[in-house]
Amino acid sequence: MKEKRRIISGKPLEKQIKVDYIARTEGEAGIYALVSDSEVKELKFNIWEPARFFEGFLVGRMYYEVHDLVSRICGICPISHMTTALRALEKATGIAISEQTRTLRRILTQSQIVSSHIIHLYMLSAPDYMGYDSIIPVISEHPDIFKRYYRMKTAANKLSTLIGGRALHTMSVLFGKFTRIPPRKEFLNVADELRGIKDDALETVRFISRLPVPEFHSENIYASLKGSDFYPINEGRLASTSGLDVSEDEYRDHFTEQQLLYTNSKYSTLDGKDSFMVGALARINQNFDLLSDDARAIAAEIGFSVPNYNPYLNNLAQAIEIVNGIDDCIGLIDAFYPQEEKQVFSMKEGEGGAITEAPRGLLYHFYRVSKDGVIEKADIVTPTAHNASNLEKDLNLLLPTISHLDEGEITMRCEELIRAYDPCFSCSVH
Amino acid sequence: MTTRANSNRKIKTAVFKFTCCAGCQFALLHFFDQQVETLELLDFVYFKMARRKELDEPYELAFIEGGVSTPEHIDQLKAIRKQAKTLVAFGACAAHGGVPAIKDWQTERAVEERVYPDPLVVSSMKVSPVDEFVKVDHYLRGCPIDEVEFMEMIRSIAADKRPYVREHPVCLECKLKNNVCILLMREGVQESMCLGPVTRGGCRVVCTSNMRACFGCRGPMSNPNIPEMVRTFKGKGFSDRDIEMRFTEYAGLSAEFREGARAYYERKAPYYKRKAA
Numbered sequence: 001m002k003e004k005r006r007i008i009s010g011k012p013l014e015k016q017i018k019v020d021y022i023a024r025t026e027g028e029a030g031i032y033a034l035v036s037d038s039e040v041k042e043l044k045f046n047i048w049e050p051a052r053f054f055e056g057f058l059v060g061r062m063y064y065e066v067h068d069l070v071s072r073i074c075g076i077c078p079i080s081h082m083t084t085a086l087r088a089l090e091k092a093t094g095i096a097i098s099e100q101t102r103t104l105r106r107i108l109t110q111s112q113i114v115s116s117h118i119i120h121l122y123m124l125s126a127p128d129y130m131g132y133d134s135i136i137p138v139i140s141e142h143p144d145i146f147k148r149y150y151r152m153k154t155a156a157n158k159l160s161t162l163i164g165g166r167a168l169h170t171m172s173v174l175f176g177k178f179t180r181i182p183p184r185k186e187f188l189n190v191a192d193e194l195r196g197i198k199d200d201a202l203e204t205v206r207f208i209s210r211l212p213v214p215e216f217h218s219e220n221i222y223a224s225l226k227g228s229d230f231y232p233i234n235e236g237r238l239a240s241t242s243g244l245d246v247s248e249d250e251y252r253d254h255f256t257e258q259q260l261l262y263t264n265s266k267y268s269t270l271d272g273k274d275s276f277m278v279g280a281l282a283r284i285n286q287n288f289d290l291l292s293d294d295a296r297a298i299a300a301e302i303g304f305s306v307p308n309y310n311p312y313l314n315n316l317a318q319a320i321e322i323v324n325g326i327d328d329c330i331g332l333i334d335a336f337y338p339q340e341e342k343q344v345f346s347m348k349e350g351e352g353g354a355i356t357e358a359p360r361g362l363l364y365h366f367y368r369v370s371k372d373g374v375i376e377k378a379d380i381v382t383p384t385a386h387n388a389s390n391l392e393k394d395l396n397l398l399l400p401t402i403s404h405l406d407e408g409e410i411t412m413r414c415e416e417l418i419r420a421y422d423p424c425f426s427c428s429v430h
Numbered sequence: 431m432t433t434r435a436n437s438n439r440k441i442k443t444a445v446f447k448f449t450c451c452a453g454c455q456f457a458l459l460h461f462f463d464q465q466v467e468t469l470e471l472l473d474f475v476y477f478k479m480a481r482r483k484e485l486d487e488p489y490e491l492a493f494i495e496g497g498v499s500t501p502e503h504i505d506q507l508k509a510i511r512k513q514a515k516t517l518v519a520f521g522a523c524a525a526h527g528g529v530p531a532i533k534d535w536q537t538e539r540a541v542e543e544r545v546y547p548d549p550l551v552v553s554s555m556k557v558s559p560v561d562e563f564v565k566v567d568h569y570l571r572g573c574p575i576d577e578v579e580f581m582e583m584i585r586s587i588a589a590d591k592r593p594y595v596r597e598h599p600v601c602l603e604c605k606l607k608n609n610v611c612i613l614l615m616r617e618g619v620q621e622s623m624c625l626g627p628v629t630r631g632g633c634r635v636v637c638t639s640n641m642r643a644c645f646g647c648r649g650p651m652s653n654p655n656i657p658e659m660v661r662t663f664k665g666k667g668f669s670d671r672d673i674e675m676r677f678t679e680y681a682g683l684s685a686e687f688r689e690g691a692r693a694y695y696e697r698k699a700p701y702y703k704r705k706a707a
Contacts, residue, residue, distance in 0.1 A: 023482035026452050050449045050499050051552045056541030057533035062675050064620045068645065069679070072529040072573065075453025123459060123480070134481035136474070139466065157460075165640035168457055168574050172640045174620050179641035259547050266546075374671075378544075415482075426452050 014041065015407050017399075022415055024124040024134070026076050027425025031395070031414055038400045045392045047265040049429040058378040063089055063347075063369050064175045070365070070380065071169055073430045076119070078169050079112040079160070080358035081365075083234055086175060088365040091352030093373075095176055095345050100338070102234075104178060107332050108163045108170070109233050109356070114325040115156035115167065116359035117280070117318040120422045121208060122149040125315055128416050129211035145207070148200045152322075155193040159329060162190055176345055181338040191333040194326050201326055202298050205319040209302040213312045214413065216401075218394050220309060221274050222282035223386070225357050231290040231324060232283070234356045239286055240276060241307065248355040251364055257381065265428035267389040268381060275389035278361025279422060280317035281308060292327035295320050311394055312420045318359075347373060358383050360422050384421075384428035391421055441588060444476035444489040445520075446510060448503050449530050449557060450496030454521035455479045457574045458493075461581070468581045471588045490515040491587060494566075497523045497530055497557040504563050511564040516587055522573035524560045526649045526681035529573070531557040535678055535691075559683060568593055572633055573647035573680055579632050597652040600626035600644050603635045612643050613662070619672050623663065628654035628686070645679050650686035660690055 017033040028049045034041040054073055058066060067085045071078035083105050090097060122145070123135045132138060139146050157167040162182050164170025172179040223244070225236030239245045244254060257266040270276045284291070288306045291299070299305075299320050304313070353366035361383035368377040395414060402413050445455060459480060462469060476485040492514035498504060511517055522528040533541045534556045542549035560566055568587075570580055579596075586593040604611070604626060616622035625646035626638060637644055650656075663673050677690035 021478055023478045024480065026456070026479065028447065028478075050503070051542075051545070051554050052449060052499070052530040053533050053541050053545050053554075056544040057536060059541075059544060060536065061532070062619075062672065065675060065679060069529055069532070072451045072453070075451040075456040075574070078451075078453070119459070127482075133483055134474075134477075135462070136481070139462075165642065166636055168453055168460070171637045171642045174642075179621070259551070261551055264552055426450075 013037070015403065015410065017407060017411050017414060019411060019415065022418055024127070025419060025423055025425060026074070027423075027428070029418075029423070029425045031418070033395070033399060033414070035399050035403045035410070038403055040396055040399045043392065043396055043399070044262050045388065045395060047263045047388065047425050047428055049264055049425045051264050051429050054430045055378045055380055058367075058375050061375050063093065063373040063375065066367065066375060066378075067173065067175065068171075073380070073382070074424055074427045075168065076116050076424060077112060077358045077360065077427070079108055079164065080356060080363055082170065082173055083109055084354050084356045084358075084363050084365045085367070086173070087234065087354035087356065088352050088367050089369065090176060091354060092350045092367050092369045093347040094350060095347065097176055098341055098343065100181070100341060101177055103332060103336060104163055104181070105173075106234055107329055107336075108160060108173075110325045110329050110332075111156050111159040111163070113233070113357075113359045114322050114329075115153055115160065117322050117325075118149065118152050118156060118204075120359075121204065121315060121318060125419050125422075126208070126211065128412070128419065129213075148203060152197045152200050152204070155190070155197045158193060159190050162186055177341075177343050181340065184336070184338055187333045187336060187338070191330050194330050198294075198323075198326055201323045202294070204322060205298045205302060205316070208316050208319040209304070211315075213310070213315075214416070215310070216312055216398060216417075217309050218311055218397050220311065220390060220394075221270060221276040222285045222307070223270065223276045223278050223362060224282040224286050225355065225362070226286050227290050229290075231287055231328060232357055236357075238355060238362075240270065241285065242270070242274065242276075244270070248353065251353060251355060252366075255364075255381070255386075257385070263388070265385050265388050265425070268386045269389060275393050276386065277311065277390045277421075278383050278386045279314055280321050280359075281311065281314040282361060283357060284308075284317045284320060291320070291324045294327055295324035298323055311417065314420045314422065318422070351377070353379070360384060360387070360424055360427070362386055380430055382424070382427035382430060384423045384425060387421055387423065388428060391418065391423065440473035441471060441491050442475050442487070442489040443472045443491045443493065444485065444510075444514070445474065445479070445493045446476075446495065446506070447478070448494065448496030448507075448524070448560075449499040450521065450523040450528060452479065452495070453574045454495050454570075457577070458580075461577055465577070465581055468584050471584055488513060492517050493520040494518065494524045494560050495520040497527045497559055498563060499530065499555060499557045500553045501555065502553070507560065507563050516567045517564065518568045518570060518583070519560045519566045520570050521575050522571060522647050522649070522680050525569045525571050527557050527559050527683040528680055531559075531683050532678060533557065535682065571630060571648040576633050578634060596630055596632040598631045599651045599654070600629045600631045600633065600635060600638065600648075603631045603633075604638050607635055607639060609635065609638050612638055612641065616643075619668055622666065623668060623672065623676050625659070625676060627662075628656060628659045628690075645676065646687065647680040649681035649684050654686050656686055656690045
């Protein structure tokens with residue numbers, strides 16, 4: 001939606017960028033900007049997603065239902081919310097889960113990261129660069145691209161379904177355990193399917209690298225988990241490119257949130273002043289050496305090197321993570337021999353927080369549980385709430401460099417940048 | 431007479447999102463590739479999650495995803511009702527309020543103050559299902575919606591036919607599938623507190639087939655026996671609090687589940703006393 005401003009004599013030409021509802025993202029947000037020649041007069045990144053008050057109504061609920069409820073924060077990354085909440089709650093109540101449960105959760109989360117990235121790249125982001133307004137025309141005009149997308153997503157969803165019961169809002173995950181463990185044969189079948197889409201994943205990286213991406217340099221701080229042996233997904237140390245390296249329990253000492261007047265999402269800052277970026281690019285920038293061999297090889301082939309400071313290339317980082325995720329899942333499945341296990345818990349009261357890597361970046365959950373198992377306090381910070389402030393900063397940097405274009409073009413470039421961040425506005429206002 | 435069934439015209443469809451996780455819209459995107467033939471019956475004139483296009487043409491079928499939680503939603507909803515020939519409540523939040531409606535069971539202000547330092551800035555009210563404000567023609571229940579039921583509904587609407595409404599409980603489908611009864615055979619709150627006997631079927635028993643107790647995301651079946659359900663739960667040793675939690679998770683605003691949750695709030699309800707006497 002744009003509106004031409006008349007030139008009033010004596011005043012410089014101002015351009016107004018106004019998008020009420022950004023399309024092809026998850027949730028509801030808009031931007032409003034007023035740009036003159038090389039100056040941003042006004043910029044508002046307004047996340048108007050209606051608030052749902054999860055942190056509020058979780059107080060008073062029972063410990064065993066929290067992971068189910070929080071998975072309804074997001075329709076794209078429910079598994080991440082689920083595993084993070086479970087790890088926080090298990091930490092709070094002093095419960096140790098088995099190695100098998102930990103491995104299964106890792107495979108489950110990886111499968112969700114892969115499918116979330118696939119959907120973001122093909123359905124939400126790529127149509128911008130291919131000149132379509134949605135994926136629907138791609139079905140008939142580029143059937144090969146659509147079929148590749150379909151094969152990959154089906155295989156990734158099969159893995160989520162095998163462990164979680166279904167791909168969206170999985171239900172076989174319980175506090176401390178799984179409802180059932182599928183037999184090894186079924187895992188091996190899915191592993192074969194994953195091997196089958198490996199070439200598609202490599203082709204995806206090449207496809208994304210060929211899309212025309214604007215040159216844009218933004219000196220961001222990147223924050224993510226940092227692994228020591230494995231690519232960090234469900235656990236790791238909290239690190240940033242500005243030199244932060246702490247355990248997850250110190251999260252609240254460094255990251256603070258504040259409420260703004262024009263947006264429903266809270267804005268996060270690192271050490272009280274800096275905005276920072278989380279997500280695939282942040283993970284790869286900090287953990288490049290931990291990627292699988294094939295992922296590093298394809299990165300070298302297309303000339304992707306770290307550290308990388310172009311937020312548009314978050315898409316490319318996601319594509320590389322798809323390759324890494326598939327390799328990781330195949331490796332874990334090959335070494336996985338399911339066993340029936342019986343677990344008896346004795347709970348205690350306490351509090352605990354956990355940080356994991358959701359598809360869109362750092363996800364923090366914290367709970368305090370009473371001795372009856374009732375939640376007394378909940379604190380959730382989602383990837384897009386982490387990114388919101390930085391996204392606004394990047395828009396501020398981008399707008400002066402493209403202010404000579406016409407308004408439609410500027411709007412498009414802003415939307416592309418926002419979509420490259422892969423924001424999930426439903427998550428950010430939870 | 432020309433009906434939709436014998437014209438080749440596609441049904442102009444708009445998808446709106448209110449207060450929810452967008453998971454049902456997302457499920458719709460999932461269906462795109464598996465159900466191309468059925469979805470070709472629809473022409474999405476407004477579907478923000480999939481298409482960069484403003485709402486600038488009339489539509490006849492509207493999917494409403496999510497509950498109503500701000501005053502602006504009500505105005506928007508009434509405008510949609512005026513325009514749409516068929517209005518479908520899309521998913522558990524639109525049909526029953528869903529998970530966000532849990533906050534209705536607590537004091538509004540207390541809940542809001544836990545989240546925002548200044549709650550007055552955030553426009554919000556109690557969460558309600560869509561049919562609290564406008565007439566709903568069809569319901570697609572579940573969190574998230576079921577694919578088969580969705581496709582069935584699209585084809586019914588395209589053929590000008592009333593979609594199949596399921597009145598039976600989840601239990602019926604579970605028995606047809608020869609599943610072991612979770613409620614009777616398993617122990618523990620997490621593992622066996624199954625709402626299947628009072629919850630509306632149509633989900634192809636995806637949860638109970640995976641050994642997960644039904645949490646009632648599809649809302650009450652027609653004419654459920656809630657007092658007996660509560661007595662069964664009590665007989666298995668679940669506390670009043672557990673019972674209240676289970677009934678208020680996904681469809682706590684429905685009259686039937688509200689009655690079940692009352693076991694905790696108003697212990698004087700006569701039928702809970704019957705067994706003790």
